[in-house]
Amino acid sequence: MLLKGENIGFRYGKGPWVLKERDITVESGEIVGIMGPSGCGKTTLGRILAGYEKPHEGRVILNEAPLPKKGYNPVQLVFQHPEKAVNGRWHMKDTLNEGWEPNDEVLEALGIEKAWLKRWPNELSGGELQRFCVARALGLQTRFLVADEMTTMLDAITQAQIWHVVLDVAKKQDIGIIVVSHEKHLINRLCDRVIDLSPVKVS
Amino acid sequence: MSLAAPLKKEKKKLIKPKQIEVQKIMKPVKDIKKLQATIEVQDLSVSFIQYTKGLQQKDLKVISSLNIDIHPGEILAVVGSSGSGKSLLAHAILGILPSNATVTGKITYKGEPLTSKRQEKLRGKEIALVPQSVNYLDPLMRVGKQVRTAVKDGDPIKAQREVFSRYYLKPEVENLFPFQLSGGMARRVLVSTAVVSGAQLIIADEPTPGLDTASVKEALKCFRELADHGAAVMLISHDIETALKIADRIAVFYAGTTVEVAPVEDFKGKGEGLRHPYSKALWGALPQNDFMPIAGFQPLPSALPPGCLFEPRCSMVTPDCSKAQPEARTLRNGMVRCIHAT
Amino acid sequence: MMKVIETTTIKTPYLKLNRRQQTIISIILSASFLLMIILGGIFSSNEKIQTYLEMRNLSPSLQHIFGTDWLGRDMFVRTLKGLTLSLGVGMLASASSVIIAVVLGMAAATMGRKVDTFISWLVDLFLSVPHLVALILIAFALGGGIRGVVLGVTLTHWPSLTRVIRAEVMQLRSSEFVEISRQFGKSSWWIATRHILPHLVPQFFVGLVLLFPHAVLHEAAITFLGFGLSPHQPAIGIILSESMRYLSTGMWWLAFFPGLSLLVMVRAFDILGENLCTLMDPYRGHE
Structure with missing residues (x-):
């Protein structure tokens, strides 16, 4: 399976082009890093690939077809701040099971305690919440995962823990991963291939 | 202990x-x-x-x-x-x-x-706190003025200009609003506020x-200097x-x-x-x-x-x-x- | 060697109750106070508010704790009946305007640009007409009485809250957890009811609490002006307006007690709403 961004261009309102004529291809099971300084459009590219944003130019193609408009999106995105990515008025169990019902194996691997399921998000720390967000995104229908600074806010141990599980599950379910990050060491450690988004030249 | x-x-x-x-x-x-x-x-x-449950504390x-x-x-x-x-x-x-x-x-x-x-x-x-983000600055006040309000004694304008030049912020920056700053600049402005307060x-x-x-390097340099x-x-x-x-x-x-x-x-x-x-x-x-x-x-x-x-x-x-x-x-x-x- | 630092954060809870117990006690007290007014108003006999000309203008005593008026009617029972009526009208009117505001606010924020423009236009229209004028017109058109007053108050009080709710929903709609929910293929209806509605609960209660005194006072106002409830109904508005004429003769109790009870009732309602809100909010539940 192939996730492809063809000739992608994007800008906010009438502002300068954040992305222009950008091509990207990711295969199943492949781990691709996107690097670059702040404001180079790496987050935007991730959002476009996951269907959160429509490109103004070009298109995103998954397996020879555009991203599905309805139903479960096979390209899932995990954000940087887990506190914002969960509904503060839901118990953690509901959040976890929103997309699919992760089995105990996944929960255990991620170190999610059964007792946490009954808690409110504001009673857990960022590291614990992010484990839920990762479990939530790794559904059986997920084919690609965009990790947008997924572990930037976490300590090194939790970061390593989460990534080891993600890599494991990705291998098992043949998921392709796009790692958006500015941390050089992390990208070097994880990725098969790195795309450097140097500032866009506008003709 | x-x-x-x-x-x-x-x-x-x-x-x-x-x-x-x-x-x-x-x-x-x-x-x-x-x-x-x-x-x-x-x-x-x-x-x-x-x-925990009900009324138990x-x-x-x-x-x-x-x-x-x-x-x-x-x-x-x-x-x-x-x-x-x-x-x-x-x-x-x-x-x-x-x-x-x-x-x-x-x-x-x-x-x-x-x-x-x-x-x-x-x-x-x-005792000053340098907060996490620009969101802690007043979005409707030019940053130069915000830094000046933190000055305890002496000439606020002079103090602010000095601290800006120390942190490599161009003189024009004082007339900008927080949303016009890049991440690294914003951080230096936040540090400046802490500095002028002495x-x-x-x-x-x-x-x-x-x-x-x-930008990380820039921000960290500020703290070392402090x-x-x-x-x-x-x-x-x-x-x-x-x-x-x-x-x-x-x-x-x-x-x-x-x-x-x-x-x-x-x-x-x-x-x-x-x-x-x-x-x-x-x-x-x-x-x-x-x-x-x-x-x-x-x-x-x-x-x-x-x-x-x-x-x-x-x-x-x-x-x-x-x-x-x-x-x-x-x-x-x-x-x-x-x-x-x- | 351990020494407790004196900080602003330490407060010894009075009566050694923890905060949640305090919250619940406040809720029980204010709710039972309101309930007492209602029950008292409904079940107290009409006998005491008949005209007894031999007992006219009595100042407060044990027999008539709020005194009697110029027709010998017991002011305590009149006030109680008046409060019950005001409470009913106020609750009904504020609840229905809050419901209108939630429905329209959600619709404006979720049903596309055309609906949004229309609802915003409607809000502006209602806000551009002075409150009291619109209220009088509506109540008058409906022929006064309770129905007129309730509808009038309802129709004039929804717009500002609608704006607040629209803005809130707009913000929630662009939050990350809603974006994620969409990627799981959840429908707009599912997102609106599961994700967004729970976040509107505080708005709902705050709206209710804020609108309630408005509703009660407006009811009193248009009744006072003669477009509202009929003078035979013992509304607080009527009691107060009648009492004004007797104030100069030194019969202070005619206005003082009904006015004070109105104040206390509004405050009790306020406490009830505030505490319910605290209890239901996961962010504040532990305070």
Whole structure:
């Protein structure tokens, strides 16, 4: 399976082009890093690939077809701040099971305690919440995962823990991963291939 | 507690921080030790009132017997995962904890107890917080003006221009609004505000996430300069790498207490120089090192183990570990809370 | 050696109750106070508010704790009946305007640009007409009485809250957890009811609490002006307006007690709403 961004261009309102004529291809099971300084459009590219944003130019193609408009999106995105990515008025169990019902194996691997399921998000720390967000995104229908600074806010141990599980599950379910990050060491450690988004030249 | 007590007598004889000359020495750790600590936290505990079910109430201890001290001219990095109590320590020092918190222990600022009255008086003047993001600036006020309002004495305009040129902010910047600043510039503006206020203790809460390498460097340089001018800086971060770049000493937090305080030189190689198994694991888990996680998770405040807080995850565990929380002890120019540490 | 630092954060709870117990006690007290007014108003006999000319203008005593008026009617029972009526009218009117505001606010924020423009236009239209004028017109057109007053108050009080709710929903719609929910293929209806509605609960209660005194006072106002309830109904508005004429003769109790009770009732309602809000909010539940 192939996730492809063809000739992608994007800008906010009438502002300068954040992305222009950008091509990207990711295969199943492949781990691709996107690097670059702040404001180079790496987050935007991730959002476009996951269907959160429509490109103004070009298109995103998954397996020879555009991203599905309805139903479960096979390209899932995990954000940087887990506190914002969960509904503060839901118990953690509901959040976890929103997309699919992760089995105990996944929960255990991620170190999610059964007792946490009954808690409110504001009673857990960022590291614990992010484990839920990762479990939530790794559904059986997920084919690609965009990790947008997924572990930037976490300590090194939790970061390593989460990534080891993600890599494991990705291998098992043949998921392709796009790692958006500015941390050089992390990208070097994880990725098969790195795309450097140097500032866009506008003709 | 036991660590701080013997040192204290010695400190009393020594010079007051006012007399420090502006020094351009990068890491004058040894000189620093002799001065009176700017801030000293002893046996600090913070607990929150929580409701378990219905009307039952429980005291949740989120920080327990925590010790740190920072001397003038020194940067102490506080490193730990989210939920380890780093930010709460900052809030306790500033006196801005929510109303359901109870604080015990001793905080001294320049040798005198820091009471809530004193906190209120010093907050924003002698003790300043450098917050995480531009969102803390007034979005409708030009940044130059905002920095000027923080000036305590002297000519505000002159002070602001001086501090801007010191942090390589062009003169035009003072007329910009916060939304027009880049991440790195915003950070320098925030630091400028702390600088012009003449703060003696600067607490920086996660000043770097989301910044690219160049901006991180810029921001960190600001803090180093502040310290070199005699301020005590507490840098809170979850990221050891950031801390290593500028700190003099690193305090490692775990589950609401300090497990180790180590000079920055000890963080190298395979971490042989480190004292506590948690610090070693943290160091080893970095992507540039082994990227090896350890199993388990930091215990929640509602389910702390009875003995050493790290016992359930520790590889060196023995039956003695679960008996009591290890006392803090001095070890090789640092502090550790582990009975096995050598 | 342990020494408790004196900080602003430590407050010894009075009567050694924890905060949640305090919250619940406040709720019980204010709710039972309101209930007492209602029950008292419904079940107290009409006998005491008949005209007894021999007992005219009595100042407060044990027999008539609020005194009697110029027709010998017991002011306590009149006030009680008046409060019950005001409470009913106020609750009905504020609840229905809050419901209108939630429905329209959600619709404006979720049903596309055309609906949004229309609802915003409607809000502006209602806000551009002075409150009281619109209220009088509506109540008058409906022929006064309880129905007129309730509808009038309802129709004039929804717009400002609608704006607040629209803005809130707009913000929630662009939040990350809603974006994620969409990627799981959840429908707009599912997101609106599961994700967004729970976040509007505080708005709902705050709206109710804020609108209630408005509704009661407006009811009193238009009744006072003669477009509202008929003078035979013992509304607080009528009691107060009648009492004004007798104030100069030194019969202070005619206006003082009914006015004070109105104040206390509004405050009790306020406490009830505030505490319910605290209890239901996961962010504040532990305070």
